[in-house]
Amino acid sequence: MRHLPLRIGLLLLGIAILPGAGPARSAAGGERAGQVMTVTGLVSPASLGLTLPHEHLLIDSRLPDEAEDTWALSGRRRPTGERALAIYRAPLAMDLLGPVALGSDNRDNWLLDSEETARRELAEFRSFGGRTLVELTPRGLGRDLAALHRLAVATGVQIVAGAGVAPSPWGAAGHGPDAAALTRELLADLLTGEGGVCAGVIGELRVLDPASERDRRLLMAAARASRASGAAIVVTPPGRGDPGAEATAILDLLAAAGADLRRVALGRAERLAKDLPRLTALLARGPYLLFDALGEWPHVNTLVSDHDVAVALRELSRAGHGAQLLVSQGVAAKIRLKAYGGGGYAFIPEQYRPYLRKLGLTEGELQALLVTNPQRLLTLAAPQGDAR
Amino acid sequence: MSPSRLFPTLAIGLLLATLGAPAGAADLPPIPDLTGRALTVRGPVDPAALGPTLMHEHLFIDFKAPRSQRPEAATDAELSLQPLRLDNLAAVRAGHWCADNDFLGSFDDAVAETLAYKELGGGTIVEQSCILLGRDPIALFRLSNATDLHVVMGAGWYQKAYHPPGFAATTVEEMTEVMVRDVVEGVGGTGIRAGILGEIGINGRPLIDIELRMVRATARAARLTGAPISFHVGGVGEEKFTVLGIVAEEGVDLGRVVMSHSNGMALDLEFGRRVLATGVTIEFDWLGAPGSPGGFLGSYTDRDIAIGIAQLVREGYARQIVLGHDICNKLQLRKYGGLGYTYIHEYFLPALRELGVSEADIHTMMVENPARILAFAPPQELVGR
Numbered sequence: 001m002r003h004l005p006l007r008i009g010l011l012l013l014g015i016a017i018l019p020g021a022g023p024a025r026s027a028a029g030g031e032r033a034g035q036v037m038t039v040t041g042l043v044s045p046a047s048l049g050l051t052l053p054h055e056h057l058l059i060d061s062r063l064p065d066e067a068e069d070t071w072a073l074s075g076r077r078r079p080t081g082e083r084a085l086a087i088y089r090a091p092l093a094m095d096l097l098g099p100v101a102l103g104s105d106n107r108d109n110w111l112l113d114s115e116e117t118a119r120r121e122l123a124e125f126r127s128f129g130g131r132t133l134v135e136l137t138p139r140g141l142g143r144d145l146a147a148l149h150r151l152a153v154a155t156g157v158q159i160v161a162g163a164g165v166a167p168s169p170w171g172a173a174g175h176g177p178d179a180a181a182l183t184r185e186l187l188a189d190l191l192t193g194e195g196g197v198c199a200g201v202i203g204e205l206r207v208l209d210p211a212s213e214r215d216r217r218l219l220m221a222a223a224r225a226s227r228a229s230g231a232a233i234v235v236t237p238p239g240r241g242d243p244g245a246e247a248t249a250i251l252d253l254l255a256a257a258g259a260d261l262r263r264v265a266l267g268r269a270e271r272l273a274k275d276l277p278r279l280t281a282l283l284a285r286g287p288y289l290l291f292d293a294l295g296e297w298p299h300v301n302t303l304v305s306d307h308d309v310a311v312a313l314r315e316l317s318r319a320g321h322g323a324q325l326l327v328s329q330g331v332a333a334k335i336r337l338k339a340y341g342g343g344g345y346a347f348i349p350e351q352y353r354p355y356l357r358k359l360g361l362t363e364g365e366l367q368a369l370l371v372t373n374p375q376r377l378l379t380l381a382a383p384q385g386d387a388r
Numbered sequence: 389m390s391p392s393r394l395f396p397t398l399a400i401g402l403l404l405a406t407l408g409a410p411a412g413a414a415d416l417p418p419i420p421d422l423t424g425r426a427l428t429v430r431g432p433v434d435p436a437a438l439g440p441t442l443m444h445e446h447l448f449i450d451f452k453a454p455r456s457q458r459p460e461a462a463t464d465a466e467l468s469l470q471p472l473r474l475d476n477l478a479a480v481r482a483g484h485w486c487a488d489n490d491f492l493g494s495f496d497d498a499v500a501e502t503l504a505y506k507e508l509g510g511g512t513i514v515e516q517s518c519i520l521l522g523r524d525p526i527a528l529f530r531l532s533n534a535t536d537l538h539v540v541m542g543a544g545w546y547q548k549a550y551h552p553p554g555f556a557a558t559t560v561e562e563m564t565e566v567m568v569r570d571v572v573e574g575v576g577g578t579g580i581r582a583g584i585l586g587e588i589g590i591n592g593r594p595l596i597d598i599e600l601r602m603v604r605a606t607a608r609a610a611r612l613t614g615a616p617i618s619f620h621v622g623g624v625g626e627e628k629f630t631v632l633g634i635v636a637e638e639g640v641d642l643g644r645v646v647m648s649h650s651n652g653m654a655l656d657l658e659f660g661r662r663v664l665a666t667g668v669t670i671e672f673d674w675l676g677a678p679g680s681p682g683g684f685l686g687s688y689t690d691r692d693i694a695i696g697i698a699q700l701v702r703e704g705y706a707r708q709i710v711l712g713h714d715i716c717n718k719l720q721l722r723k724y725g726g727l728g729y730t731y732i733h734e735y736f737l738p739a740l741r742e743l744g745v746s747e748a749d750i751h752t753m754m755v756e757n758p759a760r761i762l763a764f765a766p767p768q769e770l771v772g773r
């Protein structure tokens with residue numbers, strides 16, 4: 001029998017948006033700054049251990065409908081042709097794992113809704129020494145904080161939930177709410193939570209087009225919520241255009257809105273893994289580079305492999321950037337689970353850590369990558385008044 | 389029980405009986421002249437009929453042995469005994485050994501998987517399961533009839549761990565005779581004939597005595613029958629040149645030789661060019677495999693291989709390149725989460741096109757080269773006789 005810790009109530013949304021007042025204290029009265037907010041409450045950063053900063057345990061990213069617009073907004077390409085449609089509609093079974101891994105869309109693949117499967121996969125992570133996992137499913141994509149709480153209790157893995165906003169076509173249409181409303185929404189997740197379960201980080205922020213009004217508002221809200229709560233930001237670039245330009249545009253917007261870029265983790269960094277000069281230029285601005293697509297089946301359309309990422313991690317560590325690197329698997333679909341032949345949440349501790357060691361990363365570098373850096377990212381900073 | 393199930397035991401019996409008898413050139417059967425014809429399990433055909441050809445596959449294979457390689461750790465040993473299923477696929481893909489994965493024995497599965505290849509325009513599959521790898525002439529013959537695909541069967545011996553007991557004492561003459569009979573008379577009394585000598589298991593790091601004898605015997609069998617040769621690896625690094633030197637010494641044109649498992653040459657182009665300069669064909673295979681034995685993690689991907697191939701093609705080597713999946717594990721099949729015999733057509737060739745390889749060069753690699761190589765050369769006397 002479980003019962004959720006009660007932290008609700010005292011902090012109303014109205015208070016939460018007054019930076020510097022409420023946010024520094026939880027409802028229970030403890031200082032948040034210097035601690036890490038997990039779904040089971042505040043914990044000491046030292047307790048985090050091996051931590052994955054970007055995963056999804058429960059998510060439903062199936063398209064809400066089959067309209068042409070919906071497909072366009074999702075950035076996915078509508079399957080055409082008899083075989084592609086048959087694959088799209090069928091439940092994901094063993095004989096579809098190949099084509100789906102190579103890019104065939106499958107509706108069922110986008111749904112992680114079994115708490116029991118999540119529990120088993122998470123236990124697997126724990127058995128390989130995993131200690132903490134950051135679950136970044138945003139509201140609107142099947143986020144279930146109560147379920148995350150149950151999973152944390154059942155497995156002993158500490159879970160940090162994300163305060164995120166679903167991108168279209170799952171979230172609000174058009175430009176979406178204004179930045180103030182978005183800020184309130186993020187702060188409510190971070191400070192009040194749902195049923196007493198609070199988010200501990202801002203993300204996943206999936207940016208579709210940094211030039212759009214919608215994403216400008218989103219990044220502005222994230223920057224404000226980060227200042228007001230002390231929580232870090234995990235942002236996912238679009239992944240469609242030039243990776244360096246996308247990353248730069250996102251960092252520019254966040255910085256302009258007052259975010260401390262040292263509290264930002266920039267996802268999809270693997271796209272630049274073969275371009276160390278550009279990665280180095282991004283690092284100079286202060287953010288963490290988050291390589292968050294590890295553990296996928298490499299094939300002929302794989303432009304950057306886990307090996308390429310490993311080489312980049314080694315070279316950047318040797319160049320003195322080891323304190324700004326993060327790795328995660330970014331599991332968000334069935335084929336990534338061990339239950340469907342994937343690497344699962346345990347891929348990094350089970351397979352990648354030994355591989356990195358083999359490539360020459362030192363124990364100290366691995367400790368930074370897997371423990372110390374995520375710990376620093378997730379430790380809540382002291383809230384700052386919003387000067388803007 | 390089907391004849392194909394009874395067959396392997398019979399074949400081994402016959403093989404050992406053959407090896408037991410003293411053999412010399414005088415014992416060789418009369419050798420037919422198949423010049424210009426490819427030899428499939430349904431008999432000789434005009435190579436022009438072969439169409440797109442996968443040069444290195446296994447439709448039926450059993451290489452669960454050797455026991456010496458069984459995992460030591462208890463939970464790995466437990467996994468090694470389970471049938472391959474969805475719930476252990478992740479572990480097997482990640483490189484944990486599962487004996488069932490090293491076993492393709494279902495006729496119906498083989499038909500379904502190869503029909504998918506045929507639907508995409510596939511014409512021929514070169515099946516390189518050889519002695520003690522579960523080679524199954526009757527099943528190959530039936531599959532060829534069931535699918536109307538051309539199937540070319542292999543001959544000879546695989547690497548050392550799969551050699552029959554006492555094989556180390558076999559003479560070059562004895563080996564030559566077994567391979568010649570497989571090509572001329574057919575395998576194990578079935579009358580179904582091998583159309584390629586391969587995959588001949590030469591690891592060569594360094595070459596050992598039995599491998600040197602296998603190379604020489606294979607070259608002689610090729611000289612006598614006109615059959616092409618496919619070496620598994622064919623020696624590591626510089627050893628390849630020793631292997632090819634022996635083949636040339638026995639009077640076989642190196643254009644008749646395919647070096648399988650040459651993926652490394654797409655990365656070390658300098659070495660690849662040196663090998664290509666000998667006139668052999670290099671084969672890129674084990675394409676599209678979802679992990680195992682190395683797992684998903686490796687220093688290069690199919691993408692890197694495709695980039696290397698595109699470069700070699702730009703340099704004019706298209707006539708010396710062939711492709712295959714080397715399917716030998718269940719997890720490579722569609723049924724078990726893989727991409728089956730269609731990955732090259734569905735994914736690899738489109739990537740090559742994207743990298744600038746022309747349709748004509750793809751035709752050269754997929755159709756013309758296999759047809760030229762599989763067409764028999766004129767049978768000749770051994771050198772110096």
Ligand SMILES: [Zn+2]
Nearest residue numbers: 587620648649
């Ligand atoms: Zn081989």
